[in-house]
Amino acid sequence: MRRFAIIGKKAAASPDFSLDDLPATSGRLDVLLRCVRAAMLVSHGIRRDVTVYLVLRGGQDAPRVVRIDGGEARFLRPDERSLGTLLKKTLAHASSEPRFCPIRPGIAIASGDIDVVLADAPLARLFLLEEGALDMRAERDLGATDVLVFVGDHEGADAESRSRLVECGARSLSVGPISIHAEDAIAVVLNEMDRRAFRILDSGTPLGDDPHTLI
Amino acid sequence: MRRFAIIGKKAAASPDFSLDDLPATSGRLDVLLRCVRAAMLVSHGIRRDVTVYLVLRGGQDAPRVVRIDGGEARFLRPDERSLGTLLKKTLAHASSEPRFCPIRPGIAIASGDIDVVLADAPLARLFLLEEGALDMRAERDLGATDVLVFVGDHEGADAESRSRLVECGARSLSVGPISIHAEDAIAVVLNEMDRRAFRILDSGTPLGDDPHTLI
Numbered sequence: 421m422r423r424f425a426i427i428g429k430k431a432a433a434s435p436d437f438s439l440d441d442l443p444a445t446s447g448r449l450d451v452l453l454r455c456v457r458a459a460m461l462v463s464h465g466i467r468r469d470v471t472v473y474l475v476l477r478g479g480q481d482a483p484r485v486v487r488i489d490g491g492e493a494r495f496l497r498p499d500e501r502s503l504g505t506l507l508k509k510t511l512a513h514a515s516s517e518p519r520f521c522p523i524r525p526g527i528a529i530a531s532g533d534i535d536v537v538l539a540d541a542p543l544a545r546l547f548l549l550e551e552g553a554l555d556m557r558a559e560r561d562l563g564a565t566d567v568l569v570f571v572g573d574h575e576g577a578d579a580e581s582r583s584r585l586v587e588c589g590a591r592s593l594s595v596g597p598i599s600i601h602a603e604d605a606i607a608v609v610l611n612e613m614d615r616r617a618f619r620i621l622d623s624g625t626p627l628g629d630d631p632h633t634l635i
Numbered sequence: 636m637r638r639f640a641i642i643g644k645k646a647a648a649s650p651d652f653s654l655d656d657l658p659a660t661s662g663r664l665d666v667l668l669r670c671v672r673a674a675m676l677v678s679h680g681i682r683r684d685v686t687v688y689l690v691l692r693g694g695q696d697a698p699r700v701v702r703i704d705g706g707e708a709r710f711l712r713p714d715e716r717s718l719g720t721l722l723k724k725t726l727a728h729a730s731s732e733p734r735f736c737p738i739r740p741g742i743a744i745a746s747g748d749i750d751v752v753l754a755d756a757p758l759a760r761l762f763l764l765e766e767g768a769l770d771m772r773a774e775r776d777l778g779a780t781d782v783l784v785f786v787g788d789h790e791g792a793d794a795e796s797r798s799r800l801v802e803c804g805a806r807s808l809s810v811g812p813i814s815i816h817a818e819d820a821i822a823v824v825l826n827e828m829d830r831r832a833f834r835i836l837d838s839g840t841p842l843g844d845d846p847h848t849l850i
Contacts, residue, residue, distance in 0.1 A: 440655075440716070441716070442714060442716070443712070443713075443714050443717070450713070450714045451713075454669075454672075454713075457669075457816075458816075458818075458819055458822075461816060462813055462814060462815050462816065463789065463814040463815060463816060464789075464814075497658070498658075498665070498666075498669075498816065499657060499658050499665045499715060500714060500715045500716070501655070501656070501657070501715070501716070502658070555835065574678065574679075595826065596826045596829045596830055596833075596835070597829050597830065597832070597833035597835055598677055598829045599677060599678040599679075600677050600678060600822070600825075600826070601672070601673075601676060601677065601678060601713065603673075603822075604673055604822035604825075604826075607673075607815070607818075607819035607822040607823060608822060608823055608826045610815075610819075611810065611811045611815070611819075611823045611826075614811045614812050614813045615811055615812065617812070618811075618812035620770065620811070620812055
Protein backbone atom coordinates (compact mmCIF):
# COMPACT_ATOMS: atom_id res chain seq x y z
CA MET A 421 0.00 0.00 0.00
CA ARG A 422 1.27 3.46 -0.95
CA ARG A 423 -0.26 6.21 1.12
CA PHE A 424 0.02 9.97 0.76
CA ALA A 425 -1.19 12.43 3.39
CA ILE A 426 -1.43 16.04 2.28
CA ILE A 427 -1.62 18.62 5.04
CA GLY A 428 -3.78 21.60 4.09
CA LYS A 429 -3.10 24.18 6.78
CA LYS A 430 -6.05 26.35 5.72
CA ALA A 431 -7.89 23.93 3.43
CA ALA A 432 -11.64 23.88 3.93
CA ALA A 433 -12.96 21.16 6.24
CA SER A 434 -16.51 22.30 5.48
CA PRO A 435 -18.34 22.54 2.13
CA ASP A 436 -18.82 26.31 2.10
CA PHE A 437 -16.47 27.10 -0.76
CA SER A 438 -17.08 28.11 -4.36
CA LEU A 439 -16.23 25.77 -7.22
CA ASP A 440 -15.88 28.88 -9.37
CA ASP A 441 -12.98 30.18 -7.29
CA LEU A 442 -11.36 27.37 -5.36
CA PRO A 443 -8.04 29.12 -4.63
CA ALA A 444 -9.66 32.14 -2.96
CA THR A 445 -12.59 30.48 -1.17
CA SER A 446 -11.39 27.06 -0.03
CA GLY A 447 -8.08 27.78 1.71
CA ARG A 448 -6.22 26.43 -1.33
CA LEU A 449 -8.11 23.18 -1.48
CA ASP A 450 -7.19 23.32 -5.19
CA VAL A 451 -3.64 22.34 -4.21
CA LEU A 452 -4.93 19.25 -2.40
CA LEU A 453 -7.26 18.29 -5.25
CA ARG A 454 -4.36 18.35 -7.66
CA CYS A 455 -2.48 16.11 -5.24
CA VAL A 456 -5.38 13.64 -5.33
CA ARG A 457 -5.16 13.47 -9.12
CA ALA A 458 -1.38 13.08 -9.15
CA ALA A 459 -1.45 10.37 -6.48
CA MET A 460 -4.41 8.32 -7.63
CA LEU A 461 -4.90 8.64 -11.37
CA VAL A 462 -2.89 7.17 -14.21
CA SER A 463 -3.75 6.99 -17.91
CA HIS A 464 -7.30 5.73 -18.09
CA GLY A 465 -7.37 4.33 -14.60
CA ILE A 466 -6.98 4.55 -10.84
CA ARG A 467 -3.94 3.40 -8.89
CA ARG A 468 -5.63 0.68 -6.85
CA ASP A 469 -2.74 0.45 -4.39
CA VAL A 470 -2.81 4.12 -3.40
CA THR A 471 -4.68 5.74 -0.51
CA VAL A 472 -4.76 9.51 -0.10
CA TYR A 473 -5.50 11.37 3.14
CA LEU A 474 -6.43 15.04 2.96
CA VAL A 475 -5.80 16.73 6.30
CA LEU A 476 -8.11 19.73 6.34
CA ARG A 477 -7.41 22.39 8.92
CA GLY A 478 -9.44 25.31 7.65
CA GLY A 479 -12.89 26.56 8.59
CA GLN A 480 -15.37 25.79 11.34
CA ASP A 481 -15.38 21.98 11.15
CA ALA A 482 -11.60 21.60 11.21
CA PRO A 483 -9.65 19.52 11.67
CA ARG A 484 -11.03 16.72 9.57
CA VAL A 485 -9.44 14.07 7.37
CA VAL A 486 -10.88 12.78 4.10
CA ARG A 487 -9.56 9.39 3.03
CA ILE A 488 -9.71 8.26 -0.60
CA ASP A 489 -8.93 4.59 -1.13
CA GLY A 490 -7.92 3.75 -4.71
CA GLY A 491 -8.88 0.11 -4.19
CA GLU A 492 -12.53 1.01 -3.69
CA ALA A 493 -13.05 4.47 -5.23
CA ARG A 494 -15.15 4.81 -8.35
CA PHE A 495 -15.59 7.55 -10.95
CA LEU A 496 -12.65 9.70 -9.92
CA ARG A 497 -12.18 12.33 -12.60
CA PRO A 498 -8.96 14.28 -13.07
CA ASP A 499 -10.19 17.86 -13.37
CA GLU A 500 -10.20 20.16 -10.35
CA ARG A 501 -13.87 21.05 -10.61
CA SER A 502 -14.99 17.41 -10.56
CA LEU A 503 -12.73 16.61 -7.63
CA GLY A 504 -13.90 19.79 -5.90
CA THR A 505 -17.51 18.65 -6.33
CA LEU A 506 -16.65 15.28 -4.83
CA LEU A 507 -15.00 16.96 -1.83
CA LYS A 508 -17.91 19.36 -1.38
CA LYS A 509 -20.38 16.47 -1.21
CA THR A 510 -18.13 14.53 1.15
CA LEU A 511 -17.64 17.48 3.49
CA ALA A 512 -21.40 18.04 3.63
CA HIS A 513 -21.65 14.96 5.83
CA ALA A 514 -21.80 16.07 9.44
CA SER A 515 -19.63 13.24 10.76
CA SER A 516 -17.62 14.22 13.81
CA GLU A 517 -16.33 10.76 14.70
CA PRO A 518 -12.62 10.40 15.39
CA ARG A 519 -12.60 7.30 13.15
CA PHE A 520 -13.18 6.97 9.42
CA CYS A 521 -16.86 6.81 8.48
CA PRO A 522 -17.59 5.67 4.92
CA ILE A 523 -19.46 8.19 2.79
CA ARG A 524 -19.42 6.38 -0.54
CA PRO A 525 -17.27 3.60 -2.02
CA GLY A 526 -13.65 4.39 -1.27
CA ILE A 527 -14.41 7.74 0.38
CA ALA A 528 -14.43 8.17 4.17
CA ILE A 529 -14.19 11.05 6.58
CA ALA A 530 -13.00 11.41 10.17
CA SER A 531 -12.74 14.20 12.68
CA GLY A 532 -9.14 14.81 13.69
CA ASP A 533 -5.68 15.63 12.42
CA ILE A 534 -2.55 13.70 11.48
CA ASP A 535 -2.92 11.33 14.42
CA VAL A 536 -6.04 9.95 12.73
CA VAL A 537 -3.90 9.25 9.67
CA LEU A 538 -1.13 7.67 11.71
CA ALA A 539 -3.63 5.44 13.51
CA ASP A 540 -5.03 4.27 10.17
CA ALA A 541 -1.62 3.04 9.00
CA PRO A 542 0.08 1.68 12.12
CA LEU A 543 2.59 -0.46 10.26
CA ALA A 544 3.52 1.95 7.50
CA ARG A 545 7.05 3.26 6.99
CA LEU A 546 6.74 7.02 7.46
CA PHE A 547 8.26 9.73 5.30
CA LEU A 548 7.95 13.49 5.08
CA LEU A 549 8.73 15.37 1.89
CA GLU A 550 10.69 18.53 2.54
CA GLU A 551 13.50 20.58 1.15
CA GLY A 552 17.04 20.08 2.38
CA ALA A 553 16.59 16.39 3.13
CA LEU A 554 18.06 13.16 1.82
CA ASP A 555 17.43 12.53 -1.88
CA MET A 556 14.56 10.07 -2.28
CA ARG A 557 16.60 8.15 -4.86
CA ALA A 558 18.97 7.21 -2.05
CA GLU A 559 16.19 6.06 0.33
CA ARG A 560 16.00 2.28 0.22
CA ASP A 561 12.78 1.99 2.22
CA LEU A 562 10.79 3.98 -0.32
CA GLY A 563 10.16 0.63 -1.97
CA ALA A 564 8.66 -0.92 1.18
CA THR A 565 5.27 -2.57 0.89
CA ASP A 566 3.48 -0.19 3.24
CA VAL A 567 4.58 3.41 2.95
CA LEU A 568 2.97 6.62 4.19
CA VAL A 569 4.35 9.85 2.75
CA PHE A 570 3.37 13.18 4.31
CA VAL A 571 3.35 16.20 2.03
CA GLY A 572 2.91 19.83 2.97
CA ASP A 573 0.66 22.14 0.99
CA HIS A 574 1.92 25.21 -0.88
CA GLU A 575 3.42 26.52 2.36
CA GLY A 576 5.14 23.29 3.42
CA ALA A 577 4.61 21.35 6.64
CA ASP A 578 4.30 23.26 9.93
CA ALA A 579 6.80 22.78 12.76
CA GLU A 580 4.34 21.03 15.08
CA SER A 581 3.34 18.42 12.48
CA ARG A 582 6.96 17.92 11.58
CA SER A 583 7.92 17.29 15.22
CA ARG A 584 5.08 14.83 15.67
CA LEU A 585 6.03 12.91 12.54
CA VAL A 586 9.71 12.77 13.43
CA GLU A 587 8.70 11.55 16.90
CA CYS A 588 6.81 8.72 15.19
CA GLY A 589 9.89 7.77 13.19
CA ALA A 590 9.24 9.63 9.95
CA ARG A 591 12.25 10.22 7.76
CA SER A 592 12.59 13.37 5.68
CA LEU A 593 13.05 13.07 1.94
CA SER A 594 13.70 15.58 -0.80
CA VAL A 595 12.67 15.07 -4.39
CA GLY A 596 15.11 17.30 -6.21
CA PRO A 597 17.12 20.50 -6.33
CA ILE A 598 14.16 22.79 -7.11
CA SER A 599 11.24 23.53 -4.79
CA ILE A 600 8.26 22.22 -6.76
CA HIS A 601 4.51 22.01 -6.26
CA ALA A 602 3.20 19.29 -3.93
CA GLU A 603 1.38 17.51 -6.77
CA ASP A 604 4.56 17.40 -8.87
CA ALA A 605 6.53 16.06 -5.91
CA ILE A 606 3.98 13.25 -5.60
CA ALA A 607 4.30 12.46 -9.31
CA VAL A 608 8.08 12.29 -8.96
CA VAL A 609 7.93 10.07 -5.85
CA LEU A 610 5.44 7.71 -7.50
CA ASN A 611 7.70 7.45 -10.54
CA GLU A 612 10.53 6.37 -8.25
CA MET A 613 8.23 3.88 -6.49
CA ASP A 614 7.08 2.50 -9.87
CA ARG A 615 10.71 2.06 -10.88
CA ARG A 616 11.42 0.18 -7.65
CA ALA A 617 8.43 -2.08 -8.22
CA PHE A 618 9.63 -2.85 -11.74
CA ARG A 619 13.31 -2.81 -10.71
CA ILE A 620 14.20 -0.01 -13.11
CA LEU A 621 16.67 2.16 -11.28
CA ASP A 622 19.85 2.39 -13.22
CA SER A 623 20.12 5.98 -14.33
CA GLY A 624 23.74 5.25 -15.09
CA THR A 625 23.08 2.73 -17.86
CA PRO A 626 25.53 3.64 -20.62
CA LEU A 627 23.78 4.80 -23.76
CA GLY A 628 23.86 2.23 -26.52
CA ASP A 629 25.06 -0.57 -24.27
CA ASP A 630 21.95 -1.82 -22.59
CA PRO A 631 19.31 0.85 -22.62
CA HIS A 632 16.30 -0.78 -21.11
CA THR A 633 12.96 -0.32 -22.73
CA LEU A 634 10.08 0.67 -20.53
CA ILE A 635 6.56 -0.59 -20.84
CA MET B 636 15.81 26.67 -22.92
CA ARG B 637 13.50 23.80 -22.03
CA ARG B 638 10.50 23.56 -24.29
CA PHE B 639 7.44 21.36 -24.06
CA ALA B 640 4.90 20.98 -26.86
CA ILE B 641 1.62 19.32 -25.91
CA ILE B 642 -0.47 18.00 -28.76
CA GLY B 643 -4.19 18.31 -28.07
CA LYS B 644 -5.86 16.28 -30.81
CA LYS B 645 -9.30 17.66 -30.03
CA ALA B 646 -8.39 20.58 -27.77
CA ALA B 647 -10.29 23.77 -28.51
CA ALA B 648 -8.50 26.25 -30.80
CA SER B 649 -11.41 28.68 -30.32
CA PRO B 650 -12.79 30.22 -27.12
CA ASP B 651 -16.24 28.63 -27.27
CA PHE B 652 -15.86 26.33 -24.28
CA SER B 653 -17.29 26.44 -20.77
CA LEU B 654 -15.04 27.06 -17.78
CA ASP B 655 -17.64 25.18 -15.73
CA ASP B 656 -17.07 21.97 -17.66
CA LEU B 657 -13.71 22.04 -19.39
CA PRO B 658 -13.39 18.27 -19.95
CA ALA B 659 -16.69 17.97 -21.83
CA THR B 660 -16.72 21.27 -23.75
CA SER B 661 -13.11 22.02 -24.68
CA GLY B 662 -11.86 18.77 -26.22
CA ARG B 663 -9.95 18.04 -23.01
CA LEU B 664 -8.18 21.37 -22.85
CA ASP B 665 -8.07 20.63 -19.11
CA VAL B 666 -5.30 18.10 -19.81
CA LEU B 667 -3.24 20.76 -21.57
CA LEU B 668 -3.86 23.35 -18.87
CA ARG B 669 -2.54 20.95 -16.26
CA CYS B 670 0.52 20.44 -18.47
CA VAL B 671 1.07 24.23 -18.49
CA ARG B 672 1.07 24.26 -14.68
CA ALA B 673 3.39 21.27 -14.39
CA ALA B 674 5.83 22.66 -16.95
CA MET B 675 5.94 26.30 -15.93
CA LEU B 676 5.16 26.67 -12.24
CA VAL B 677 7.28 25.86 -9.23
CA SER B 678 6.73 26.82 -5.59
CA HIS B 679 5.91 30.51 -5.59
CA GLY B 680 7.30 31.16 -9.03
CA ILE B 681 7.57 30.59 -12.76
CA ARG B 682 10.29 28.55 -14.45
CA ARG B 683 11.84 31.34 -16.50
CA ASP B 684 13.72 28.92 -18.76
CA VAL B 685 10.63 27.00 -19.89
CA THR B 686 8.46 27.63 -22.94
CA VAL B 687 5.26 25.68 -23.51
CA TYR B 688 3.50 25.21 -26.84
CA LEU B 689 -0.12 24.07 -26.87
CA VAL B 690 -0.98 22.52 -30.22
CA LEU B 691 -4.75 22.90 -30.52
CA ARG B 692 -6.45 20.82 -33.17
CA GLY B 693 -10.07 21.01 -32.13
CA GLY B 694 -12.88 23.26 -33.36
CA GLN B 695 -13.35 25.65 -36.24
CA ASP B 696 -10.15 27.70 -35.90
CA ALA B 697 -7.84 24.69 -35.68
CA PRO B 698 -5.01 24.11 -35.95
CA ARG B 699 -3.49 26.85 -33.81
CA VAL B 700 -0.57 26.96 -31.43
CA VAL B 701 -0.45 28.99 -28.21
CA ARG B 702 3.04 29.71 -26.93
CA ILE B 703 3.69 30.57 -23.28
CA ASP B 704 7.17 31.86 -22.57
CA GLY B 705 8.16 31.59 -18.91
CA GLY B 706 10.78 34.28 -19.35
CA GLU B 707 8.13 36.88 -20.12
CA ALA B 708 4.83 35.56 -18.75
CA ARG B 709 3.22 37.29 -15.78
CA PHE B 710 0.50 36.29 -13.33
CA LEU B 711 0.30 32.62 -14.24
CA ARG B 712 -1.88 30.94 -11.64
CA PRO B 713 -1.88 27.20 -11.04
CA ASP B 714 -5.56 26.35 -10.96
CA GLU B 715 -7.33 25.03 -14.04
CA ARG B 716 -10.02 27.68 -14.06
CA SER B 717 -7.53 30.56 -14.04
CA LEU B 718 -5.46 28.95 -16.78
CA GLY B 719 -8.67 28.22 -18.71
CA THR B 720 -9.64 31.88 -18.48
CA LEU B 721 -6.21 32.89 -19.80
CA LEU B 722 -6.57 30.49 -22.73
CA LYS B 723 -10.10 31.67 -23.47
CA LYS B 724 -8.94 35.29 -23.71
CA THR B 725 -5.95 34.32 -25.82
CA LEU B 726 -8.04 32.26 -28.24
CA ALA B 727 -10.50 35.14 -28.65
CA HIS B 728 -7.88 36.91 -30.75
CA ALA B 729 -8.64 36.32 -34.40
CA SER B 730 -5.02 35.94 -35.45
CA SER B 731 -4.57 33.60 -38.38
CA GLU B 732 -0.92 34.31 -39.08
CA PRO B 733 1.39 31.32 -39.49
CA ARG B 734 3.88 33.02 -37.16
CA PHE B 735 3.61 33.82 -33.46
CA CYS B 736 1.76 37.06 -32.76
CA PRO B 737 2.11 38.41 -29.22
CA ILE B 738 -1.16 38.74 -27.32
CA ARG B 739 0.16 39.79 -23.92
CA PRO B 740 3.56 39.49 -22.20
CA GLY B 741 4.82 35.97 -22.72
CA ILE B 742 1.71 34.77 -24.56
CA ALA B 743 1.60 34.44 -28.34
CA ILE B 744 -0.57 32.63 -30.85
CA ALA B 745 0.00 31.29 -34.35
CA SER B 746 -2.06 29.51 -36.94
CA GLY B 747 -0.61 26.10 -37.73
CA ASP B 748 0.42 22.77 -36.28
CA ILE B 749 3.64 21.17 -35.05
CA ASP B 750 5.66 22.63 -37.95
CA VAL B 751 5.08 26.07 -36.41
CA VAL B 752 6.59 24.75 -33.18
CA LEU B 753 9.53 23.16 -34.97
CA ALA B 754 10.22 26.40 -36.86
CA ASP B 755 10.25 28.31 -33.57
CA ALA B 756 13.00 26.10 -32.12
CA PRO B 757 15.26 25.27 -35.09
CA LEU B 758 18.28 24.35 -32.98
CA ALA B 759 16.53 22.37 -30.24
CA ARG B 760 17.24 18.72 -29.55
CA LEU B 761 13.92 16.97 -30.19
CA PHE B 762 12.27 14.34 -28.03
CA LEU B 763 8.90 12.62 -27.99
CA LEU B 764 7.51 11.08 -24.82
CA GLU B 765 5.91 7.73 -25.47
CA GLU B 766 5.56 4.32 -23.98
CA GLY B 767 7.91 1.52 -24.98
CA ALA B 768 10.85 3.82 -25.57
CA LEU B 769 14.29 4.33 -24.06
CA ASP B 770 14.24 5.32 -20.39
CA MET B 771 14.78 9.07 -20.08
CA ARG B 772 17.31 8.46 -17.31
CA ALA B 773 19.55 6.84 -19.93
CA GLU B 774 19.24 9.71 -22.43
CA ARG B 775 22.32 11.86 -22.18
CA ASP B 776 21.02 14.69 -24.38
CA LEU B 777 18.11 15.42 -22.05
CA GLY B 778 20.52 17.78 -20.32
CA ALA B 779 21.24 19.75 -23.50
CA THR B 780 20.85 23.51 -23.35
CA ASP B 781 18.04 23.70 -25.92
CA VAL B 782 15.54 20.87 -25.70
CA LEU B 783 12.05 20.51 -27.16
CA VAL B 784 9.94 17.67 -25.76
CA PHE B 785 6.71 16.69 -27.49
CA VAL B 786 3.99 15.18 -25.34
CA GLY B 787 0.73 13.61 -26.45
CA ASP B 788 -2.54 14.38 -24.72
CA HIS B 789 -4.60 11.77 -22.89
CA GLU B 790 -4.71 9.66 -26.07
CA GLY B 791 -0.99 9.87 -26.87
CA ALA B 792 0.59 11.21 -30.04
CA ASP B 793 -0.97 10.37 -33.42
CA ALA B 794 0.94 8.40 -36.07
CA GLU B 795 1.29 11.33 -38.47
CA SER B 796 2.79 13.65 -35.85
CA ARG B 797 5.07 10.89 -34.71
CA SER B 798 6.35 10.27 -38.24
CA ARG B 799 6.98 13.96 -38.80
CA LEU B 800 8.90 14.28 -35.53
CA VAL B 801 11.01 11.20 -36.19
CA GLU B 802 11.74 12.58 -39.67
CA CYS B 803 13.04 15.73 -37.96
CA GLY B 804 15.33 13.70 -35.72
CA ALA B 805 13.19 13.40 -32.59
CA ARG B 806 14.13 10.60 -30.23
CA SER B 807 11.49 8.72 -28.26
CA LEU B 808 11.73 8.63 -24.50
CA SER B 809 9.77 6.83 -21.82
CA VAL B 810 9.41 8.13 -18.29
CA GLY B 811 8.67 4.93 -16.39
CA PRO B 812 7.00 1.56 -16.28
CA ILE B 813 3.46 2.88 -15.76
CA SER B 814 1.46 4.88 -18.29
CA ILE B 815 0.87 8.16 -16.47
CA HIS B 816 -0.88 11.45 -17.22
CA ALA B 817 0.88 13.90 -19.53
CA GLU B 818 1.25 16.49 -16.75
CA ASP B 819 2.88 13.94 -14.45
CA ALA B 820 5.24 12.87 -17.22
CA ILE B 821 6.30 16.50 -17.60
CA ALA B 822 6.90 16.78 -13.85
CA VAL B 823 9.06 13.65 -13.94
CA VAL B 824 11.07 14.84 -16.96
CA LEU B 825 11.66 18.26 -15.39
CA ASN B 826 12.86 16.60 -12.20
CA GLU B 827 15.41 14.67 -14.26
CA MET B 828 16.44 17.87 -16.07
CA ASP B 829 16.78 19.71 -12.75
CA ARG B 830 18.99 16.91 -11.45
CA ARG B 831 21.18 17.16 -14.57
CA ALA B 832 21.46 20.92 -14.11
CA PHE B 833 22.53 20.44 -10.51
CA ARG B 834 24.52 17.27 -11.31
CA ILE B 835 22.44 15.11 -8.97
CA LEU B 836 22.02 11.82 -10.73
CA ASP B 837 23.39 9.05 -8.60
CA SER B 838 20.39 6.97 -7.63
CA GLY B 839 22.87 4.30 -6.64
CA THR B 840 24.47 6.30 -3.82
CA PRO B 841 24.92 3.83 -0.96
CA LEU B 842 22.75 4.74 1.99
CA GLY B 843 24.73 6.14 4.88
CA ASP B 844 27.90 6.57 2.87
CA ASP B 845 27.45 9.81 1.06
CA PRO B 846 23.79 10.62 0.80
CA HIS B 847 23.67 13.99 -0.83
CA THR B 848 21.43 16.63 0.57
CA LEU B 849 19.21 18.47 -1.83
CA ILE B 850 18.34 22.11 -1.70
